[in-house]
Amino acid sequence: MxxxxxxxxxxxxxxxxxxxxxxxxxxxxxxxxxxxxxxxxxxxxxxxxxxxxxxxxxxxxxxxxxxxxxxxxxxxxxxxxxxxxxxxxxxxxxxxxxxxxxxxxxxxxxxxxxxxxxxxxxxxxxxxxxxxxxxxxxxxxxxxxxxxxxxxxxxxxxxxxxxxxxxxxxxxxxxxxxxxxxxxxxxxxxxxxxxxxxxxxxxxxxxxxxxxxxxxSYKELIKYGFPFSLTLLITWLFQYTDRLLLKEMNGMEDVGIYSAAFKIVSILLILHTSFNSYWIPLSYKKFEEKNNDTINFFVQSFNIVSLITFSLGIILILCKSLLKILLGQSFYDSINIFPILVIIPVMLILSEVTMVGINFYKKSYLHIYISITITLINVVGSYLLIQWIGIMGAAISTSLSYLIYFFLRTWAGNYFYKIKINYLSFTSNLLLFILLALLNSFFDPLNHIILIINSILVGTFLVINISRFYEIFSKLRGGIK
Incomplete structure (x- = not known):
């Protein structure tokens, strides 16, 4: 169905x-x-x-x-x-x-x-x-x-x-x-x-x-669940390497400022939580149906989710100056960090769709390998970049790690359960999104030149996706067919 x-x-x-x-x-x-x-x-x-x-x-x-x-x-x-x-x-x-x-x-x-x-x-x-x-x-x-x-x-x-x-x-x-x-x-x-x-x-x-x-049996349950637990523990280290290293290298004040930036990003992290809450049981149920429309369901789901998350991420980045009112004066430095951090929830959400093959075929050990790889990348990257550019270095290293995380999960998931993604369209959107995030992290978005560049990037995104916006809105009105 x-x-x-x-x-x-x-x-x-x-x-x-x-x-x-x-x-x-x-x-x-x-x-x-x-x-x-x-x-x-x-x-x-x-x-x-x-x-x-x-x-x-x-x-x-x-x-x-x-x-x-x-x-x-x-x-x-x-x-x-x-x-x-x-x-x-x-x-x-x-x-x-x-x-x-x-x-x-x-x-x-x-x-x-x-x-x-x-x-x-x-x-x-x-x-x-x-x-x-x-x-x-x-x-x-x-x-x-x-x-x-x-x-x-x-x-x-x-x-x-x-x-x-x-x-x-x-x-x-x-x-x-x-x-x-x-x-x-x-x-x-x-x-x-x-x-x-x-x-x-x-x-x-x-x-x-x-x-x-x-x-x-308990043995079978633990055998299935333990790799997830180990993966999540490694993922925990991956997710919080930036804050742990900031604590050791720069002190608690930088941890506070960096964490406040994540509070702003939580606007999209909440979307990840809510999406995951329903997506996990739904994806298993669709897989169990095993009919001809199942793969098409996952392709259409990715198209919808990717366009919505990129759009929300862009809107959040463009609201950088307005979001300053959410923070006390001691935390104003957080505003310059958060645009790069917006990359994190976007990549997380998209990877939940593309990696389903790993879970469907009970290859949960792959989560461990992916998480270990990304954790090592983030530890090295954060350590080097924090020494160089401080808090911003932690943000860049972590966001880059999540990009690699997405591509590794996508590759592994598609090896077992192929989801036909339009990579040309997706890559174009991703590059526009990353450029926008970097630009608004390092420069004042109210600067006239930055305003013009932002307008060009957003305009290009809209032109590329205008037909997809129309298609998705039509499907959301009448259901996906």
Whole structure:
């Protein structure tokens, strides 16, 4: 069955939470960057970086196990989920012991300060995120887009409310990073109860229904999920090499300024999150149909996604001067960095479409090889360029690494499952996009000459894609045929 309007509506139901979260973040970011110094913002951002690391270790790729085997097990999915949760509990206990035993050393290593309370807050935050992640996985596979979106939005909404309250409670000018960190932990636990309520039926079956058995062992689950986990850990290093090296080479202030630039880029990173939320289960379902229209579905999906992401990236870059109002005065240097960083979410989103063959044919080990390659490139590139041009060097190295990441994932995915991409059209759009990003990072977009060049680049992009815009809008109105 071809993709119809109902698919588009379902995608929108999954993405609306991300966009509401974005609107809330637009309010939250100016508040945080005005109450925190760049140094404290750097500690706060490294708290989030550390959370991502330990959450990946706690998950051990179990969400990917759940997504992969869910369509095969049909009514026995709660038994699969039970095994997933057991793996999560064991790994979380091991991580908690590790963090508590080496709390002082890890606090110094991760945050640059010896504050044991940060480790306790980290453990609490990971616990809450783990439960929410399980609940979101359930809602994704059950295609409960509205509930999924509500949970996403609720996290950001409660975070904003609690930040405002804590500003009045925590009056000290020192350790102001506690304000956003405490807010994260408290809002997280509020949303845990909402998430469990929305998935209560499934949780009851997991806890009390023992009548079904599945023939997938823990060994098979871990065998499938572990390469994803290892890949994600390497990808974590790849994603955060820039910030970790900035911390060691330039100090916490540069980490804060660089992280604030990523806050602006989160406008498109949220699009990646919302797209991925629906794309992963949808792509598996389309592959399982195995009909003549399946490959055409992926080709058309890439055409639509590439044009939309390039267009949004260009719009974001052209709004460089306006976006300054989102940041406190101490963070104004972030504005010059973000245009280059916009390349990152665009390449991420596009690679999710082109690499599906790796997952369809269970070649998850290829993710490891790709991630190791890109991590090494980014480590070397960031180390050399940070010494040369500081923060901008980190941005250039990371963005270049994501370009290579896209092409490697595309090559590997197409080796197993060919998606016929119009590379001439795609390459033209990509080059125009990169030129625009570089130009607006190094020069003032309000300069008359830069305005003219920007106009030429954008005009060329529109001329090249005018027929595709019309075609895509027609399909979105009537469904893809």
């Amino acid at each position: 071809l993709l119809k309007n109902v698919i588009i509506r379902k995608f929108l139901s999954f993405s609306v939470g991300s966009w509401v979260s974005l609107l809330i973040a637009i309010v939250t970011t100016p508040i945080i960057t005005r109450i925190l110094t760049p140094e404290d913002y750097g500690i706060y951002s490294l708290f989030l970086v550390s959370t991502n690391l330990f959450l990946l270790l706690a998950l051990l790729g179990t969400d990917q196990m759940y997504f992969r085997f869910y369509p095969e097990l049909k009514r026995d999915n709660h038994e699969l989920l039970r095994k997933v949760i057991v793996i999560n509990i064991i790994s979380f206990i091991a991580i908690t012991i590790l963090l508590l035993v080496f709390r002082e050393q890890l606090s110094e290593l991760l945050f640059g300060v010896r504050i044991n309370n940060l480790i306790i807050l980290l453990i609490l935050y990971i616990a809450g995120r783990l439960v929410i992640r399980i609940c979101l996985s359930i809602l994704r596979m059950e295609e409960e887009g509205v509930k999924y979106s509500f949970i996403q939005a609720a996290i950001k909404l409660f975070d904003l409310i609690i930040i405002i309250l804590l500003i009045f409670i925590i009056s000290s000018d020192s350790y102001t990073f506690y304000i956003p960190v405490l807010s994260l932990v408290i809002s997280n636990f509020i949303v845990v109860f909402i998430s469990i309520y929305y998935t209560l039926k499934t949780w009851k079956m997991v806890l009390f229904d023992r009548n079904t058995k599945i023939f997938i």
